[in-house]
Amino acid sequence: MDASVSRAGLARDEALKALARIRQGYPVSDAIQQAKGLPARDRALMATLVYGVLRHLRYLDAWMKPFVRGDLEPEVQDILRMAFYQMGFLDRVPDYAAVNAAVEQTRARAPRAVGMVNAILRRGQSKKPEQLSLGERYSHPDWIVERWQARYGPRLESILEANNAVPPLTLRVDLDRTSRAEVLEELGNLGIDAEPSPYLPEAIRVRGSLWLEDFEPFRRGWVTVQDESGMLVAWVLDAQPGDEVLDMAAGLGGKALHVLERSGGAVRLTCLDISRPRLRRLEENLSRTGRGDQAAIKEANAVQFGNSHQGSFERIILDAPCSGLGVLRRRVDARWKKQANDLPAFHETQVELLDAAWRACRAGGVIVYSTCSTEPEETEAVVDEVLARRPDLRREDVTPYLPHPDLASFVKNGALSLTPGDLGMDGFYIARLRVKKEAVQ
Missing domain, CATH: 3.30.70.1170 (Sun protein; domain 3)
Structure with missing residues (x-):
């Protein structure tokens, strides 16, 4: 057997294993990283297959549906999805090669399904699906399509298409x-x-x-x-040397590290997260970048911490936990995990966190509230609700802090609001708030 064919088969096998891990609940990146011993080219093919199947899942299932009788075993279904993805989206893979690879993969893993897999692929090869709904065509849940149709109207298809593009x-x-x-x-x-x-x-x-x-x-x-939209948080924060800075939901530390980079490590930075595993990754990232001694890391509930550290910080980043509906092009499995009824709970948490940020901020200090969502419940509505009951808190226009004039076109009511694909970036929301000098904690 040709060595390149053998390697491609190995890449497909590792992709199938990764899809199985994802079904078990693994994050996509972790599922992919568990593949060991693949050369760079084969790792790229493996990752392309995994991300491609997840990105186009609903379309692929609609494509194969007319040719399937009965229920499919999950592994066989994933084999078919990978083959249909290659036939539909990878020009460099000939259709016959995708079919043959799927048949051989089935022969090794589910021999009794070989004939069925071969028949489904042969019949589906020249019959791409027609008359699909927008949700099927662009592989989005119907509730997202309906919600965005009402808000974006004629822009909807370009946003759905941007979510399905392979991001840089x-x-x-x-x-x-x-x-x-x-x-x-x-x-x-x-x-x-x-x-x-x-x-x-x-x-x-x-x-x-x-x-x-x-x-x-x-x-x-x-x-x-880090996506460029996320980089804008540190620009809008505009931390100055000597500032006491708090990152209330630091996660893996992308924004915290950027603050350190922009200040040359001259701020006094505290990073919070409630997850010990995320904090370990943050510690690794600080160590990798040589900034392990430039931040205090605390495992803490951000609301409790903010409420107990009143007036302690000049600059606060609150990159709040959210639905992630602005970054579906990167978090390709998230669209299948979120529901419309998740949004009220996110809103409640975000308001509680922003209230705690207000308590922790000094008079004259700045809070940057951001989310990787563009949903009104998680963006403007959160800021409006907190402003309505905190008369000593006011909006500041983010425009003077943005690094390029083209970004100003996406500022609304003083906040930056990018929808997926705008300027080639992820969907993101950033608001800058200042506590007035006469603030009373």
Whole structure:
């Protein structure tokens, strides 16, 4: 057997295992990272298959549905989904190769289903689905399509299409340590297609396949993965040397690290999260970037912490837990996990957190409230509700803090509101609030 064929089969087998892990509840990135021993090219194919199946899941199921009789075993269903995905979306894989690979994979894992898999693929190969609903065509749940239809009208299909586009891997360069030109040169030396962001001086958009663990600037801590929309939080915060800064929901630390980079480590930073595993990842990221001694890390409930540290911080980031409906192009499985009735609970939590941020903020201090969602319940409605009962808190226009004039077109009522695909970025919301000097905690 040709070695390349054998390797491609291995990549498909690892993709099938990753899809099984995801069914068991693994996050997509963790499921993919468990694949070991694959060369870079095969890791790229494996990741493409996994992300592609999840991104186009509903369309793929609609495509195969007319040819399926009865229920399919989950593993057989995933084999079929991978084959239909390759036939529908990967031009570099001939249809016959996708069919043959699926049949051989079935022969090894579910021999009794070989004839059925072969028949389904042969019949479906030349009969792409027609007369699909928008939700089926763009692989979104109907409740999201209906909600966005009411809000976006004629823009809806472009937003759904943006969610299904393969996003670039976006790198944030630590300009305190190196230059963007140097990182671009290293990417070029590896033959990886990349370009500087036109909107942020520290951002690089990588179009080629890059496995971060093999990239020396990442290992040195010179670059971090973050979408450009998320990078804007540190710009809007505009922390100054000596500021006491609080990141109330630090997660893996992307925004906290950016604050340190922009200030040259000259702020006094406290990072909170309620999850010990996330904090361990944050500690690893701080260590990788050589900033392990520049932040205090605390496992804490952010509401309780904020309420018990009244007036302690000049700058506060509240990147609130949310539905994530602005970043579906990256979190490809999230669209299948969220429900409309999740939004009221997120809203309640977000209001409680923003109230706690107000308590923790000093008179004259700044709170940046952000979410990777564009839903009104999680954005404007949260800010409006807290402002209505906190007369010493006011909005500030984010426009003066944005790094590029084109971003101003997406500022509404003083806040930045990007829908998926705007300027090639994720959907995101950022509001800047200031506690008045005469604040009474």
